Amino acid sequence: MYRMRLWAVKHARAFEVIYNALEKLLVKLHPLMAKIGYSRLEKPIAAIEKLCKGVLFDCRMCGQCALSSTGMSCSMNCPKNLRNGPCGGVRANGHCEVEPNMRCVWIEAWQGSQKMRAANHIFTVQLPVNKSLQGRSAWLARVKEIVQYQEPKVK
Amino acid sequence: MIFHDEPIPGEMLPILPGHTSAGRLERVLRAGHFAVTSELAPPDSADPQDVYKRAHVFDGFVDGMNATDGSGANCHMSSVGMCALLTRIGYAPIMQISCRDKNRIAIQGDVLGGAAMGVSNMLCLTGDGVQAGDHPQAKPVFDLDCMSLLETIRGMRDKGEFLSGRSISSPPKVFLGAASNPFAPPFDFRPYRLAKKIAAGAQFIQTNYCFDVPRFKEFMTRSRDMGLLDKIFILPGVGPMASAKTATWIRKNVPGIHIPDSVIERLAGASDQKKEGQELCVELIQQLSEIEGVSGIHVMAYRQETSVADIIKRSGVLQGRTPWFPGRDQQHLQESTAK
Numbered sequence: 383m384y385r386m387r388l389w390a391v392k393h394a395r396a397f398e399v400i401y402n403a404l405e406k407l408l409v410k411l412h413p414l415m416a417k418i419g420y421s422r423l424e425k426p427i428a429a430i431e432k433l434c435k436g437v438l439f440d441c442r443m444c445g446q447c448a449l450s451s452t453g454m455s456c457s458m459n460c461p462k463n464l465r466n467g468p469c470g471g472v473r474a475n476g477h478c479e480v481e482p483n484m485r486c487v488w489i490e491a492w493q494g495s496q497k498m499r500a501a502n503h504i505f506t507v508q509l510p511v512n513k514s515l516q517g518r519s520a521w522l523a524r525v526k527e528i529v530q531y532q533e534p535k536v537k
Numbered sequence: 538m539i540f541h542d543e544p545i546p547g548e549m550l551p552i553l554p555g556h557t558s559a560g561r562l563e564r565v566l567r568a569g570h571f572a573v574t575s576e577l578a579p580p581d582s583a584d585p586q587d588v589y590k591r592a593h594v595f596d597g598f599v600d601g602m603n604a605t606d607g608s609g610a611n612c613h614m615s616s617v618g619m620c621a622l623l624t625r626i627g628y629a630p631i632m633q634i635s636c637r638d639k640n641r642i643a644i645q646g647d648v649l650g651g652a653a654m655g656v657s658n659m660l661c662l663t664g665d666g667v668q669a670g671d672h673p674q675a676k677p678v679f680d681l682d683c684m685s686l687l688e689t690i691r692g693m694r695d696k697g698e699f700l701s702g703r704s705i706s707s708p709p710k711v712f713l714g715a716a717s718n719p720f721a722p723p724f725d726f727r728p729y730r731l732a733k734k735i736a737a738g739a740q741f742i743q744t745n746y747c748f749d750v751p752r753f754k755e756f757m758t759r760s761r762d763m764g765l766l767d768k769i770f771i772l773p774g775v776g777p778m779a780s781a782k783t784a785t786w787i788r789k790n791v792p793g794i795h796i797p798d799s800v801i802e803r804l805a806g807a808s809d810q811k812k813e814g815q816e817l818c819v820e821l822i823q824q825l826s827e828i829e830g831v832s833g834i835h836v837m838a839y840r841q842e843t844s845v846a847d848i849i850k851r852s853g854v855l856q857g858r859t860p861w862f863p864g865r866d867q868q869h870l871q872e873s874t875a876k
Contacts, residue, residue: 461666461677462636462637462663462664462666462677462679462682463679463682464663464679464682465682465684465685466682466683466684466685466730466733466737467684467726467729467730467733468721468722468723468726468730469663469683469718469721469793470716470717470718470721470745470792470793471665471666471718471721471792471793472721472722472723472793473721473792474721474722474795476722476723479665479666479668479669479792479793480666480668486722486723488723488726489722489723492723492725492726493723504729505729505732505733507684507685507688507733507736507737508684508685509685509688510641510680510681510682510685510689510700511680513680
């Protein structure tokens with residue numbers, strides 16, 4: 383869904399708002415999700431995530447979503463899987479070196495990021511992709527991360 | 538220039554205070570000299586002499602040679618193999634590491650192996666896509682990207698740890714390089730990407746062919762305004778074009794190379810295009826060396842390697858300095874005793 387992907391980047395700011403709301407909602411649902419068990423939720427949530435993000439962003443389910451740092455342009459669509467910005471091979475017309483018919487994922491990312499509140503997130507150096515997370519839900523992972531971070535404060 | 542502790546081939550120089558490697562390239566740059574590096578095209582051969590022949594061409598004119606790692610996604614002798622041969626006789630190669638063909642396990646192994654052989658400089662690249670080369674059927678790896686590669690090697694060097702966190706008993710003491718392409722869009726993001734590379738551990742930068750001096754100047758000005766130039770040594774890339782036809786072909790087929798029309802027109806209008814290409818290269822070196830923040834030059838003279846010595850000589854950037862090469866000091870000694 384190449385067109386959808388470009389549309390999503392154009393509306394990066396709106397998706398940022400939606401994403402932040404979704405994150406808050408999921409964190410609120412944590413007690414419930416913990417009761418059901420995250421391992422039980424993994425498969426169904428991952429399936430929902432794959433469907434939504436697949437349609438919107440051509441998501442590749444890397445399991446460690448960086449969309450909020452990449453202007454809502456999924457960097458796993460880059461044929462070189464670059465997580466930190468455009469390579470030197472970008473064509474003069476802004477298209478990809480490997481796939482001449484596709485706009486560079488990182489040109490999109492740069493434009494999308496400038497529409498977002500968290501515009502400076504694109505400057506953070508991203509860690510290498512953890513291949514063992516492929517196919518898992520990034521949403522659940524994020525909630526667990528936030529909850530873990532908050533817990534010591536509660537105590 | 539002779540270092541008082543100049544090595545016997547195979548022996549490492551001591552690491553100076555404030556330096557991260559034992560290499561000559563880092564010494565030359567940190568001492569404020571204008572450094573010259575060149576691209577060493579790897580042979581399609583298993584004969585070590587083919588590597589040495591190609592290296593000797595640059596003797597006395599370069600401070601380091603880039604051992605390319607399947608550049609343009611074409612298959613040649615490996616960069617590690619070339620470095621093994623070059624370090625054996627004391628050369629200071631810059632080992633290029635591309636993320637296209639190897640995963641993090643293989644790359645980290647090569648970093649240790651390279652450093653153990655005496656490689657002091659490593660250039661971290663993402664690599665051209667496989668579609669550009671002679672094996673488009675190959676599986677592209679891209680497990681790391683150039684940024685995470687820089688960070689990985691820096692971690693190995695400074696923390697003494699693999700990416701996994703397992704410790705390394707004797708860390709690789711290397712000077713870390715990266716590439717930068719100010720000539721590819723998105724232009725306004727390029728200085729930020731340079732900042733990211735510095736944050737990830739890059740200590741020197743080599744760029745792709747630089748024909749568009751105004752664009753390069755703009756990139757340097759913006760980098761300076763961001764306070765980046767004090768943190769990095771920048772060596773813009775140059776090279777002679779054999780003809781207007783070659784330049785047109787390269788512009789069309791090699792990813793990431795921007796050649797303005799004016800360059801092609803100038804070459805096409807010359808009676809001896811090859812000579813004109815070299816002349817242009819000399820001029821570019823002189824122009825680039827004047828720009829604030831340029832610490833050296835990187836020459837890529839594919840299939841014109843023999844012209845490099847003359848180009849460097851004519852540009853005058855070495856200012857009478859003779860970079861080390863095997864046998865240099867014996868030669869100096871003989872000359873001085875003959876007098």
